[in-house]
Amino acid sequence: MADTPHSDAELIARARAGDDRAFAMLVERHEGAVAAAAIAMLGRGDDAEDVGQETFIRFHRALAEFRGESSLKTYLVHIAMNLSLNALRRRRRSLLRFVSRDQTPIEHVEPRPGPDRAADTAELEHVVRSAVARLGEKHRAVVVLRLLHDCSTRETATILGVPEGTVLSRLSRALRELEAELSPYMLGGSIAEVAG
């Protein structure tokens, strides 16, 4: 059979009929979006992998009811974000239980590279990921949805269950924090240069 690209709707219909290969294709297609959300929120590791798997398992359970009112990617990111926020809450509770109050839990303790170092791709990757990871979880959630997934302010507000004004204020603050961290790597750099 020719290797033709299938639409999400077509693959969903086949998956509903019990075709696991079609479901696997959907997982492969949307793994990136779910991974970006889960890893940005939780960091690389078992928690993010669990959230990723659980996201697709929940989608599989809901296959019969999925009407495609929103795009599949938005639907999956919505689930992944909710599961990530729940995982962060659980993580915070367990930290509160085991860490004494005078110790502040730091999720990502990584040295911040100086601005004079050459910003090759790997280093820039490290700096950007660390800067996002250092944001508070509420601000990080907004950054993940608005900047990573290009969700609208309204979609972000719906997913996070907060007013649109809150999304805007959190985004503004997160951008200020990110700018403070990333400005050494942005000086004189146009968007095209950075993206390239």
Place this chain on the structure above:
Amino acid sequence: MTNRELEIAVLVREHAEARFTPGFAERVIDRVHRERATSLTAALQRQFVRIVPLAAAASIALAAYNVWSSRRAGTGAIDAMLNLPQVTLAAAYSPAALFGQGGNVETP
């Protein structure tokens, strides 16, 4: 958004980690298979839990009816509950037992 903010957005998007460890789709499909097997067992368990009280109530009602209907026959409690007939040698070799209920043997 200002240009600078857009630049930050591009940086974040370009450098986000967007892959789980290799074999993610296979692991998800494995879980789907496991879940399918578990859900069949769970469905059977749910049906069993629903049927058990009904079956128990029906058994008790039947035993009570048996005891009530054989209260004057002088049978034991267990025999009465289970509606066991009294078995004697004479009853076992009776024509009715040997040839069925209508087993009248024609005598010349």
